[in-house]
Amino acid sequence: MKNNFNDIVNNFFKNYQDRGMKKWQGFMLSDHIATLNRDKEEKTRVYSEKDAMSETEISQALLQAFANNKVVSVQLKEKxxxxxxxxxxxxxxxxxxxxxxxxxxxxxxxxxINNIQIN
Structure with a gap:
C-alpha cells in the first residue's frame, strides 16, 4: 500500500505543471495599474504658486507652529x-x-521657502 501511494505521489509531481505567477497576475495587475494611475495623476497635477512671504513672516510662522505643535504646509521657491x-x-x-x-x-x-501656512 505504501509503495503504491509513493508511486501515485511521484507520478502526480512528474506530470504536475505549476501555473507559477499566472495565478497571481490578476491580483498584481490591478494593484500595479492603481499605482501607475496614482503616479500619473500626481505627475499631471499642477500646483499654483502662492504669494511670496518675507523671511521675517516665514520665521514668525515657523516659530508659532513650533511653539504650538502645529502642522505646516511649506511651498518651496525651487521648481x-x-x-x-x-x-x-x-x-x-x-x-x-x-x-x-x-x-x-x-x-x-x-x-x-516661498510660503508657509499653519494648518
Whole structure:
C-alpha cells in the first residue's frame, strides 16, 4: 500500500505543471495599474504658486507652529526640472540645524521657502 501511494505521489509531481505567477497576475495587475494611475495623476497635477512671504513672516510662522505643535504646509521657491511648482511639504516643525528647518523628515533651507501656512 505504501509503495503504491509513493508511486501515485511521484507520478502526480512528474506530470504536475505549476501555473507559477499566472495565478497571481490578476491580483498584481490591478494593484500595479492603481499605482501607475496614482503616479500619473500626481505627475499631471499642477500646483499654483502662492504669494511670496518675507523671511521675517516665514520665521514668525515657523516659530508659532513650533511653539504650538502645529502642522505646516511649506511651498518651496525651487521648481522641478520642467519649471513646475513642487508639492507642498507638510509636517510638524521639529527643529532647525544652522540655516535649515526640519519639517517632518525633510530638511528645508530657510532661504528656499516661498510660503508657509499653519494648518
Amino acid at each position: 522641478t526640472l520642467d519649471k513646475k511648482i513642487q508639492p507642498d511639504i507638510v509636517g510638524l516643525v521639529k527643529g532647525y540645524d544652522e540655516d535649515k528647518i526640519i519639517i517632518g523628515d525633510t530638511e528645508v533651507e530657510l532661504s528656499n
